[in-house]
Amino acid sequence: MDKAIIVNEQKTLLVIAHAPSANTEQMLQAVLSGANHPDIDGVNVQFIAPLDVKAEDIKSAHGLIIGTTENLAYMAGLIKDVFDRCYYDCLDHTQGLPFTFYIRAGNDGTGTRRAISSITTGLRWKLVQEPLVCRGEFSADFVSQCEELGMAMSAGLEAGVF
Numbered sequence: 790m791d792k793a794i795i796v797n798e799q800k801t802l803l804v805i806a807h808a809p810s811a812n813t814e815q816m817l818q819a820v821l822s823g824a825n826h827p828d829i830d831g832v833n834v835q836f837i838a839p840l841d842v843k844a845e846d847i848k849s850a851h852g853l854i855i856g857t858t859e860n861l862a863y864m865a866g867l868i869k870d871v872f873d874r875c876y877y878d879c880l881d882h883t884q885g886l887p888f889t890f891y892i893r894a895g896n897d898g899t900g901t902r903r904a905i906s907s908i909t910t911g912l913r914w915k916l917v918q919e920p921l922v923c924r925g926e927f928s929a930d931f932v933s934q935c936e937e938l939g940m941a942m943s944a945g946l947e948a949g950v951f
């Protein structure tokens with residue numbers, strides 16, 4: 790008698806985020822909490838701090854969330870460093886990678902959004918979720934928006950809609 794083969798295709802959602810303050814740490818934890826929602830069991834959520842990220846981590850991910858502060862009208866240096874180190878190793882191997890990003894900006898966020906959009910266009914990654922720009926005075930809404938962002942990415946990956 791044939792045995793049924795159950796293939797448990799676990800997908801990896803990689804989160805790379807710079808969280809230098811209590812507020813940004815709260816946002817990161819909310820993203821991870823949303824991505825790890827108990828109803829989503831087909832996704833392995835992996836957080837790697839920017840300095841520890843290697844191109845292989847991105848190449849083996851099925852989806853990606855990037856989190857950054859805006860500093861001097863640009864993404865945080867540590868996030869830029871990830872792109873600097875991994876860009877060419879990823880270029881021919883991560884086209885179509887579903888991703889999104891969130892930005893914590895004191896009052897703007899435009900330059901960071903533009904820069905990430907430009908670099909990821911070069912990489913041909915696929916923006917599957919509207920980026921979140923949390924600007925101005927810190928608000929509890931940012932935390933719930935981050936949680937929703939994480940959950941939406943994770944649920945989308947599990948459902949295979951990206």
Ligand SMILES: Cc1cc2nc3c(=O)[nH]c(=O)nc-3n(C[C@H](O)[C@H](O)[C@H](O)COP(=O)(O)O)c2cc1C
Pocket residue numbers: 810811812813858859860861862863893894895896897898927
């Ligand atoms: C050196 C420095 C430069 C900054 N530059 C910008 C900027 O260009 N645009 C902006 O919106 N916020 C800027 N900020 C504010 C940070 O984005 C904000 O403080 C950071 O995201 C942490 O958020 P929190 O204060 O809620 O913890 C800057 C902060 C620092 C320390």
